[in-house]
Amino acid sequence: AQMLVERQAFRSPGLKRAIAVSNFVRDDLIREFGLAPDKTVTIYNGVDLDRFRPAADPSERAAIRQKFIVPASARVVVFVGNGFARKGLGFLIEAWPLVAGGAFLLVVGADRAADKFARRAGALNVGARVVFAGPQPNVEAIFRAADALAMPSLFEPFGNVVMEAMASGLPVMTSVFSGVAELIPPSMRGFRVENPDDVGEVALRLGALFDAPAGLGAEARETAAKFTWTRYANELNALIESIG
Template sequence: MSDHTELHAFPAPEAKGERIRLAIVRQRYNPAGGAERFVSRALDVLRDAGSLDVSLLARRWEPIEGIRAVTVAPFYFGNVWRDWGFARAARRVWLAEGFDLVQSHERIPGCDVYRAGDGVHARWLALRRQTMGFWRRLSLWLNPYHHYVCRAERRMFLDPRLKLVICISQMIKREIQQTFGLPDERLAVIYNGVDTEAFHPSLRERHRAAMRAAWDIPDDAPLLLFVGSGFERKGVARALKAIEAHAQIYLVVVGADKHLARYQRLAESLGLARRVRFCGPQQDVKPFYGMADGFLLPTLYEPFGNVCIEALACGLPVLTSTTCGAAELITPGENGWVADALSPPAWSEAVGAWLAARARWDALSLSARRTAEPMRLSVMADTLLANYHRLLQSLPQRGPHA
C-alpha cells in the first residue's frame, strides 16, 4: 500500500543568501502534550531566525506560519508497524528532498541530528520493571514494541551518519554514553527553552481567584499542580499519596489517562476526593499555573520535563524526582525539592517541607523565576543554530542527503 505523503501550502520565508534547509521529523501530535508544545514553539523561533528554511515531517500537525509541512502518514496496524512505517516513509521523503540537515525527534537511523527528547528506552524499561510484579514484568518483556524500539534506538545511535545528539539534560547525556558509548564531541546538552513572557508570575494575578472559584478550591488553600498525560509514568499515584498526610493541601491534576477512573478511585480510598481535582487535558495550561502555589511531578522517568520549566517561569517552586532531567535546575529549599520517585516517605517529606516553608513562598517564587529567565526560547534557538552551522562546516560538500 502506498504511503500518504502531502505537501501543505504554508510557504517558507524567501531565501536570503545561504540558508540551511532543515527538516524536523516528529511523528505524533497531541495538542496537550509537552513535547508537541515544545516543538511548536521551537519551530516558531527557528522560523524567525532568518537563516533557516524549515520543513516539518509529521503524520499530523497544526498549521505553523512560515513552516513547510509535509504530511507523512503511511497506513499502519499496531504500534510496531506505525513506528516502522513512519520511519521508512520519512526517510524516503528526506532522501528525495535533499535537505542540508535532518533533525529527527524519532528513533530513525540515518538522520544527521537526533533530539533525545524521549530519553533512553532501555533505561525507562529498567525503571519501570522496578515497579512491577513478576507477571507484569514478563508481559513487558514479551511486548514486541519494546524490542523494536530498543533495536531502532541502537541502530540510530551507532549509525555513522548521526553527527550530533541533542541531549535535553545532563542525565540523558550520561545515559546515552553509558548505554551506547558515544563520545563527548557528538553530544550537546541543550535545555528546552520556555516562553518567559507567556509563562510568567503575572498569571497568578490574572487567574488565581477565578480559577479557584471555578474549581471550588478555597483561595487560601495550599495548592499543588500536576500537569502531564500518562499517569503511571508521570506519577499521579505518588502525588496522591504524597499529599495524604497533609490535610491542608489541595491537588489539581491536568492531563489525560485511559485509566483515569482507577486514579479517581485511589483518591477516594485515600480520603482525598474533597481535595483533588482531575481536570482532564487542557489546550491552555497557563491559567492552571496561575491558580497554583507549587508544582508537583513525581515522575518515574522524564528526560527533561517541559512542564517543570514552565512552572519555574511562572514562579512556582518545583517538586520533582531524581530521574527527571529538570531536577538539575532545582536547588532544594530554594526553588523546589527533589526526591526518589520510588520512595513514598521521601515524597511526603518533600511536600511537608514545601508546606512548612509557606512563610518563604514569595522568596521561593522569585528564585524559581530567576532559574527560568536565562532559558528563553531565543537562547535555545541561538544554541541550536550554532550547532547546525558547526555541523555543516564539518561536513564535506554534498548534494542530496544520503
C-alpha cells in the same frame, strides 16, 4: 524494537552529533549506546516567558480556583501531564493523607486510567482534596492559581512543565529522574525526590515545599528566565555551524 532502530542510527558513520535535552539523557546515551562523549551535546529546552508568567491580577487566581471549586485560602499544588503513572501521580495521591493543612492537589491532564486514580484518592479519604480537572487548553492560567507544582516522575527526559511552572513563579517538586532537576536552583533542591515510590519521602518533600519562603517564586522565575527559546535556537545554530 525502538532501541534496535536507535542503536543503528547512533552507529551510523554519518552521525555528527547527538543532541540531548539534559545531561541525564546525555549520560544515558553514552552508557546505553556507547556514544563517544565528544559526539553528544546537551541543549536544554526553552520556555515561553511571555505565556508563562506570575499572575499580575489577584482576581485571575481567584477565578480559576472558583472554576474548580477550590477554596481561595487553600494551598494548591498542581500536577500537569498525561501518563499519570510514569509522572508519579500515584505516589502523590498515596502521600496526600500525610499532607497537613488541608492542601488541595489539582490534577490537569488526560489518562485512560484516571478513574482508577480518582478511586484510590477516595479510598484514602482524600477524594475531596484531589481535583481532576482533565485536559486544559490554558495551563498557564492554572499555574497562576496554584502555589506550587509537584511531579515526582519515574522518568522524564527533561520535563517542560516544570520549567513552565518555574517561569510562572512557582516553587517545584520533581524527582532526580527528571532532566530538568539539573536546573533547579540550590534553594529548591531540598524538594527533589530521590525515590519517587517512597511515599514517606514524597510526603516529606511536599512538607518542605509547603514551608518554602515566599521569595522562592521570584527565584524560580529568575532561573527559568535563563532558558529561553532564543537561547535554545542560538545554541542549536552554533552547533550546526560548528560541524557544517
